[in-house]
Amino acid sequence: MPLFDIQLPNSVAKALRLPTNDLRWQQLRVLKKLLRKARFTEFGQHFKFDEILMSKHPGKKFQDMVPIYNYNRIYTEWWHKTLEGKPDICWPGKIKYYALSSGTSESSSKYIPITSDLLKGNRYVMIKQLLSLRNYHDIPIRSIGKGWLMIGGSTALQKGAGYYSGDLSGITAKKAPFWFQPFYKPGKKIAKEKDWEKKLEEIVEHAPHWDIGFVVGVPAWIQMCMEKIIERYQLNTIHDIWPDLDFFVHGGVSFEPYKKGFEKLLGKPITYIETYLASEGFIAYQDRQHATGMRLVTNEHIFHEFVPFDYKNFDDNGDLVANPETLMIHEVEEGKDYALLISTSAGTWRYLIGDTIKFTDKERCEIVITGRTKHFLSLVGEHLSVDNMNKAIQIVSNEMNVCIPEYTVVGKPHGTFFAHHWYVASDDAINAETLRVKIDEKLKEINDDYAVERNSALQQVFLDVLPEERFMEFMRLKGKIGGQHKFPRVLKGRMLEDWNKFLKGELI
CATH class of the missing domain: 3.30.300 (GMP Synthetase; Chain A, domain 3)
Structure with missing residues (x-):
């Protein structure tokens, strides 16, 4: 029997909390779980999480009692205390890790809290995504047991006053489970390198010694890496050196602008899998072949809200107006742009992540990323996304x-x-x-x-x-x-x- 035709035991499915069809129920369950865990924090006490939990309509009560935050506001009012080493501010315990995120328009780094609960939730989603390969047809199963080349930030994190900070990809690689280490490339030593050019050179140097089945990363940097390998070893395509390369897991930007140039480097078709892994959490992933969108993670560690991205809710600079309209998962419509608010198991509450999304299939809860609240042009009302x-x-x-x-x-x-x-x-x-x-x-x-x-x-x-x-x-x-x-x-x-x-x- 093929590996991906095996039915999961009920106990495994329950442990992984595989989604049911009632999205509203899933999201309210996640919200209650987050509120219960954080009710004794300073944030939870200030905004009366116990009162919200006892409400007949906790979702609506949560929206009424907790304000919407962008990074500057939540940092100024709350997160700065965690960087000072104070525990139990927005999430139980001390924050030991921070993902440094400057986005694409900000000049100074943002410190996004990373907790063990958030990383645990991210890992659950990663496993679900891997299990979803059983929904793909004619996939080369042999490639799954090959090397996974993950090109991300350095795992040599910066040490602060009681905490470590760095790229989320570096934190994730550093905290990867032991069973994944034999598959993980470029390996711990190269992953620690902070100088991108040196890291790339090391990867190119070691490329002939690896049997890679998956490459994972931002398209531009993966393409650059493959071009350097092909040039160094005078290859026709990357498959001359990695014949078992069959999957590219990408995210962060639309892959379409890169696809034509990327496929010039290949010797055969490969399977593309899109993910939406932000510093704040693992938000969505593609769970079926040829899907136009990614399945929103609704049953794990993130509570989502949606603000219609229009001039009723945002000004000309892409900033939220006072008291914007906010919707829950059961209230959204297909084909409309929404700015995403998330509350997570890292003490991120009603946080405007800055991305805009659109539902392509509400029943399947599939979305596409359509842009950024700050990255659009409307000088005179052209509304160009x-x-x-x-x-x-x-x-x-x-x-x-x-x-x-x-x-x-x-x-x-x-x-x-x-x-x-x-x-x-x-x-x-x-x-x-x-x-x-x-x-x-x-x-x-x-x-x-x-x-x-x-x-x-x-x-x-x-x-x-x-x-x-x-x-x-x-x-x-x-x-x-x-x-x-x-x-x-x-x-x-x-x-x-x-x-x-x-x-x-x-x-x-």
Whole structure:
């Protein structure tokens, strides 16, 4: 009998808390579990978690009594105390680990608390995702027992006053269970390396000695690694050295812009598995083959709320208005953009994570990431989302048969009106004017508001094509290489200032 046709015993299914169909019940159960665990913390006492638990409608009571937090607010009011070593602030005990997360637009690092309860919940979700491979057809089972190359942050964490901090990928690798160690590559020694270039060189050096079945990481950095291996050993494809490579587990950004360039490095088709693993928790994962979305984790360690991403709830800067509309899982609709609020087993309460999502299949609870609350363009009401941009790039690159792995867009004044300026990464021969016209036309088809404004206040669209290495060089200069770092699709604020300096040769 094939491995993935085996039915799980009830005891195993119960222990893994595999989901049932009642999403509202699942989420209320998770909320009550979180509230019970944290009711004696300072946060739980302040916001009367016991009273919420005794309510007939704990979900609604929770929303009424606990405010919405962004990072700055929750850090200023609560989390700063945990960094000072105080226990029982937002979650029982002392916080010993923090994931450093600067996102793609912030200049200073954010300290996101990581607890053993959160890591335990993340591990449960990882196991569920692995078990979900039984839903895939004709998968090469032999590859599952091969090496897993996970390219992330350094496991050599920074030591603070009673805590350690670093990339979540580094913390996760450092805390990986013993049974996973034989499969884990590049191994503990290389994983500790903080210098991304040195780490990459070590991986390339050891590549012939590994039999890799899975690669896991952000598409841009995995692609760079594979290109270096192919170049070093003068290979035709990565399968010349890793014939059993059959899976790529990716997340954090849309894979579509990278797919054409990525597949040039392959000798055979592989299975792509999308995940949504943020510093704050394991939020969703693809659990069936060829799915357009990822299954939202509803039955484990995260309570979700959803704020409609519109001008009733967000201002022009992407900041929440006072008293926004917030929905629970049973109240959402398919096809609408929502900003995600999460409460987790690390003392993250009603936290605006900054991502926007859309339900593609409410019954299956499947979502896609559509962008960031701060990463959209609406200078004059064009309401252009990252999802719109990704779709336009994907369609146009296919039409022109070119690879566009990176891009970013800037909104700026143009005379008395406004313009968008695209910067596109490609090493292919591209007519920039043709590309500009095609992207503009495609966005008019995708987004009605954009089409209207292109005939009004959005007077012009500019586009420059740059080598892919220029994008990577900028990320290196900003100290945002490897791990979970992604190039921002929309540039604003300090990142935009630095980008303009970089293009002039002034950023060193």
